[in-house]
Amino acid sequence: MPRPSAIIRIEGVKKRYVLGGENEVLALRHVDLAVEAGTYLAIMGPSGSGKSTMLNILGCLDRPSAGSYWLGGEDVSRMPDDQLSEARGRKIGFIFQSYNLIAQLTVLENIQVPLLYQGKDVRLFHDRCLDLARLVGLGDRLGHRPNQLSGGQQQRVAIARSLVNDPLMLLADEPTGNLDSRTGTEVLDLIDRLNQAGKTIILVTHDERVAARAHRVVHMKDGVIDREVVNRPPPAPSR
Amino acid sequence: MISYQLASTIRLGVKSLLLHKLRSALTMLGIIFGVCSVIAMLAIGEGASYEAQEAIKKLGSNNILLRSVKPPEQARQQGGGGGGGGGGPRGMQLKYGLTYQDGSRLQTTIPGVKRVLPMRIIRENVRFDRNEVPCQVIGTLPFYPEVAGAAIVRGRFLAHIDEVHQDNVCIITTGLARRLFPHQDPLEHSVKIDAFYYRVVGVLQERSQPEQRSQSGKMEGQPLDNNVYIPLGASRTRFGEVLIRRAAGSFEAEEVQLHQITVQMENTAAVETADPQIKTLLDKFHDQQDFEIIVPLQLLRQAEQTKRIFNIVLGSIAAISLLVGGIGIMNIMLATVTERTREIGVRRALGAKRRDITRQFLVETVVLSVGGGLIGVVVGVLTPIVVSQLTTMKTIVTVWSVLLAFGISGAVGIVFGLYPAKAAARLDPIDALRHE
Numbered sequence A: 001m002p003r004p005s006a007i008i009r010i011e012g013v014k015k016r017y018v019l020g021g022e023n024e025v026l027a028l029r030h031v032d033l034a035v036e037a038g039t040y041l042a043i044m045g046p047s048g049s050g051k052s053t054m055l056n057i058l059g060c061l062d063r064p065s066a067g068s069y070w071l072g073g074e075d076v077s078r079m080p081d082d083q084l085s086e087a088r089g090r091k092i093g094f095i096f097q098s099y100n101l102i103a104q105l106t107v108l109e110n111i112q113v114p115l116l117y118q119g120k121d122v123r124l125f126h127d128r129c130l131d132l133a134r135l136v137g138l139g140d141r142l143g144h145r146p147n148q149l150s151g152g153q154q155q156r157v158a159i160a161r162s163l164v165n166d167p168l169m170l171l172a173d174e175p176t177g178n179l180d181s182r183t184g185t186e187v188l189d190l191i192d193r194l195n196q197a198g199k200t201i202i203l204v205t206h207d208e209r210v211a212a213r214a215h216r217v218v219h220m221k222d223g224v225i226d227r228e229v230v231n232r233p234p235p236a237p238s239r
Numbered sequence B: 001m002i003s004y005q006l007a008s009t010i011r012l013g014v015k016s017l018l019l020h021k022l023r024s025a026l027t028m029l030g031i032i033f034g035v036c037s038v039i040a041m042l043a044i045g046e047g048a049s050y051e052a053q054e055a056i057k058k059l060g061s062n063n064i065l066l067r068s069v070k071p072p073e074q075a076r077q078q079g080g081g082g083g084g085g086g087g088g089p090r091g092m093q094l095k096y097g098l099t100y101q102d103g104s105r106l107q108t109t110i111p112g113v114k115r116v117l118p119m120r121i122i123r124e125n126v127r128f129d130r131n132e133v134p135c136q137v138i139g140t141l142p143f144y145p146e147v148a149g150a151a152i153v154r155g156r157f158l159a160h161i162d163e164v165h166q167d168n169v170c171i172i173t174t175g176l177a178r179r180l181f182p183h184q185d186p187l188e189h190s191v192k193i194d195a196f197y198y199r200v201v202g203v204l205q206e207r208s209q210p211e212q213r214s215q216s217g218k219m220e221g222q223p224l225d226n227n228v229y230i231p232l233g234a235s236r237t238r239f240g241e242v243l244i245r246r247a248a249g250s251f252e253a254e255e256v257q258l259h260q261i262t263v264q265m266e267n268t269a270a271v272e273t274a275d276p277q278i279k280t281l282l283d284k285f286h287d288q289q290d291f292e293i294i295v296p297l298q299l300l301r302q303a304e305q306t307k308r309i310f311n312i313v314l315g316s317i318a319a320i321s322l323l324v325g326g327i328g329i330m331n332i333m334l335a336t337v338t339e340r341t342r343e344i345g346v347r348r349a350l351g352a353k354r355r356d357i358t359r360q361f362l363v364e365t366v367v368l369s370v371g372g373g374l375i376g377v378v379v380g381v382l383t384p385i386v387v388s389q390l391t392t393m394k395t396i397v398t399v400w401s402v403l404l405a406f407g408i409s410g411a412v413g414i415v416f417g418l419y420p421a422k423a424a425a426r427l428d429p430i431d432a433l434r435h436e
Ligand SMILES: Nc1ncnc2c1ncn2[C@@H]1O[C@H](COP(=O)(O)OP(=O)(O)OP(=O)(O)O)[C@@H](O)[C@H]1O
Pocket: A017, A018, A019, A025, A026, A027, A045, A046, A047, A048, A049, A050, A051, A052, A053, A054
């Protein structure tokens, strides 16, 4: 059974891709992982080692072929699609490498999108959206469209968007991969601040310096966790 | 709450459509044309059939009309009683048509006959003062208004005493009264027809002009309600039975006793049975086909039948054009779904359920088709107005045709939008996100 303070617990997770015919790829062979609330976890490893696959499973975007996954005390590995969508919207905030803002919407509207799918009245959350926009330093760009923003600004909108439903954790797959080092640092500083404020962060990166900011660094290799480095202890579970 | 969500989904749909203005406009065009053509065609069809039905109804659905027709085989007969009209070089004289005897035979032999109204219709110019108007001078009996459904607006109609005395009195139609007496009260003035003066004793409001579909093409383009009514006997004695028509230097004389007999039946059932009986009776006494029988009731039924067929044809054309429009929409939406696969993935990652995605794309299609439908309704309502302005064709835009066209456009959106929307929702979030 998962310990109550473990926000994430996966056990014996496998992911198999069938490429038609006999061909199949074992992207994840056997992964066990537990993450406590408030942890900043970085996942590293060579290309093709299964980092993104793992993050997608953690984000409920994909299902494990075998094994189980508890998210915040719920077994999500066999949830029907609708509940999974709900879990994604409520418990998880995504930050993508390529920002993935919706082109036809303004900054403010992009931040509001996750609220819509929780059936929340956007008007009641106007102040929250404004606060988030200010938090990421875009309080004066609310009416702008994604194509009127720089990459760094877009990524900051994506961060604000990921926070709007106050999720259990943020998942980021190479969030600074498309940014120059200075804007990348700004974004990472923002993520640091969020973690200091108590948010659980799981972040995939190739960059040692990025990983150095995390409490724990998990190194993957050929679909298994090869080794784990603890930079500094994660905060003690408060509850 | 739900309506608020729907409103924001619609707003989003409009936004997405505006992102590709030209594409959306072109897609809508199919629906616009479809809806517009449904409404416009139905309006023109409705107008045409309304005019036809009105014209037929004016003839009176209890009436059977008999008309003299010049026989096609010019079976010429040298003139018998060439009384009044003769003179000048002898041309060919043709004797044909309905007779006074036909009238009395109809009255006595056919069951269910209420009245038999004989009419002589002669074209003459009618003059008063300096005004001269080409008219139909109709010799008839006092009960003409009841049979033809006309109303006396001033004075009186012909009376029995006029017939007995063959008085030179006349009744003119309202239209003619306006033309002959623009500034005066026509009553008690005398108008000149041919060589004689007739005292105007009444003004008649026509409901019908059964004479308007006369065989001769000469009356075309002339106002239809320039009629003068005089006693039948007066028409016979003043004009005679031989009429001379001057055409291109030659003379043509015709002897016709009656130009039309209107048989008024007791009820519509009697109309059905009397029709063949009248034909049999008249055929017995006419050795040539010199009359025609018009049964307005039958014409009305035919017109209704024609209209039904017309509506079915129009409906099919409209259905096809809307189908084509729908396929256009579906095509574009499938392309849009492919193009926006990434967006679908992002929305799914942000918590959208399958039905949210379905709704989003369905709303977009419906906005497209209903938008097109609205524009189509506006254009479709304006087109008949323009058509009737340009062609004097009557058009009637019925409410049901607008509702039908609009309803179909909405249905097209839902039917043809459902597949692309479902296809969009079926995508796995991770596959959609990875799409590029
Ligand atoms: N949809 C898929 N179908 C088939 N094979 C896949 C699929 N997605 C991933 N794989 C395979 O799974 C393995 C792990 O892929 P994954 O994307 O997790 O790697 P990664 O560690 O994120 O690499 P990178 O650092 O380059 O992003 C790879 O061998 C890849 O070819």
